[in-house]
Amino acid sequence: MSGIYIHIPFCKQACHYCDFHFSTSMKKKEEMVLAIAKEIQMRKSEFKNDPSESEHAKQTVETIYLGGGTPSVLTSEEINFLIAAVYSNYSVIENPEITLEANPDDLSEERIIELSKSKINRLSIGIQSFFEDDLQLMNRAHNSAEAKKCLEEATKYFDNISLDLIYGIPGMSNEKWKQNIETALSFGIPHISSYALTVEPKTALNKLIQTGKIAAPKDDVAQEHFAVLVEMLEANDFIHYELSNFGKANYFSKNNSAYWLGKKYIGIGPSAHSYDGVSRSWNVSNNSIYLKSIQENKLPNEIEILSITDRYNEYIMTGLRTIWGVSLDRIEIEFGSDYLEYLNKQSQKFLDDNLLFIENNILKPTPKGKFLTDGIASDLFYLNLE
Known part of the structure; x- marks a missing residue:
């Protein structure tokens, strides 16, 4: 099983918290679409199948994910063109999951109908909040009315929809956060991704906080919001299958699940990352350099061979x-007894503090430990072994 991620590096405007790679100038959009299609073709050998391989062993594409940036700034024709490029260069299963990240301001009823007639079968909609003041603080391109209207229309034409919500926003009470979740649930959405507002170094949000124009997010508030989120979504039959992701049965993101389970994927477009099981590569985060390289038939990427410790x-x-x-x-099987011994030793304090537990020889975070997962993981990392 393999996946293809396509990074669309354009946005209408810069959200204050975002540090992903994108441009707010659309001047090179058509040129970029052609270059991305060319990179899709240039890299087809990475999923090449040996005729002697069994059907089971062959590398087929099961997921196509258009992320960004804001992929919904592309026309439906451009989106269809890129999907067709994947189909013409790779072996794609009969019913792949094909996701489009989209913003509410791009999802008019007419556009949603257009998309429903394409091969796109999953929408991931960047709502972030249903409150006007939150959207303005984050500098989102849509308003609250557009957020609700697009979900009202999208649910008529798409069954598989995910929406994003952000918690830990300065000034957001637990009650207001609950209202955000209740509004999301009212549309019958089967998947919700939710993230704490994070202050990245080179963002407008960081500058606004440093100059005192916006209060800094508080960890204790975010932790309370996370607990509310887990409780409310699990009470509504959502499965908390990844730290930031909740899905109803049969609605987990296949694309993201493959990534978390360590399966192969190719990342296409500026700044996109790829993984083949033994190495990781990433494309240059510069639109002009990316375009020039592709025009010269060169892949604009760097490759890192992953050590056993990595x-x-x-x-x-x-x-x-x-x-x-x-x-x-x-x-023990994949990394050896030294790693297992180290992991057992490092995890003991978290087991003692009821932050981790072991079930069927599998180490997992407890409900109390879930919010602290990333910090716990860093304490379990094996450093300087090689």
């Missing part, structure tokens, strides 16, 4: 964030 640390980080946890049997 792979162990990555498995710890992704495993602890998911319901699948960290298999102690896999640690």
Whole structure:
């Protein structure tokens, strides 16, 4: 099983908290779409199948994910063109999950109908909040009315919809956060991704906080919001299958689940990352350099061969964030007894503090430990072994 991620590096405007790679100038959009399609073709050998391989072993594409940036700034024709480029260069399963990240201001009823007639079968909608003041603080391009209207229309034409919500916003009370979740639930959405507002160094949000124009987010508030989120969504039959992701049965993101389970994927477009099981590569985060390289038939990427320690640390980080946890049997088989011994030693204090537990020889965070998962994982990393 393999996945293809396509990074669309354009946004209408810069959200204050975002540090992803994008441009607010659309001047090179058409040129970029052609370059991305060319990179899709240039990299098809990475999923090439040996004719002698069994059907089971062949590398097929099961997920296509258009992320960004804001992929919904592309026209439906451009989106269809990129999906067609994948189909013409790779072996794609009969019913792949094909996700489009979209913002409410791009999702008019007419546009939603257009998309429903394409191969897109999953929408991931960047709502973030249903409150006007939150949207303004984050400098989102849409307003509250557009957020609700697009969900009202999208649910008529799409069954598989995810929406994003942000918690820990300065000034957001628990009650206001509950109202955000209740509004999301009222649309019958089967998947919700929710993240704490994080202050990244080179963002407008960081500058606004430093100059005293916005209060800094508080960890204790975010932790309270997270607890509210988990309680409310689990009470509504959502499964908390990854730290930031909640899905109803059969609605987990197949694309993201494959990433967390360490499966192969190719990342196309500026700044996109790829993983093949033994190495990781990433494309240059510069639109002009990316375009020039592709025009010269060169892949604009860097490659890092992952050491056994790198792979162990990555498995710890992704495993602890998911319901699948960290298999102690896999640690011993794949990484060796030294790593297992180290993990057992490092995890003991978290087991004693009821932040981790072991079930069927699988290490997982307790409800109390879930919010602290990333910090716990960093304490379990194996450093300077090689």
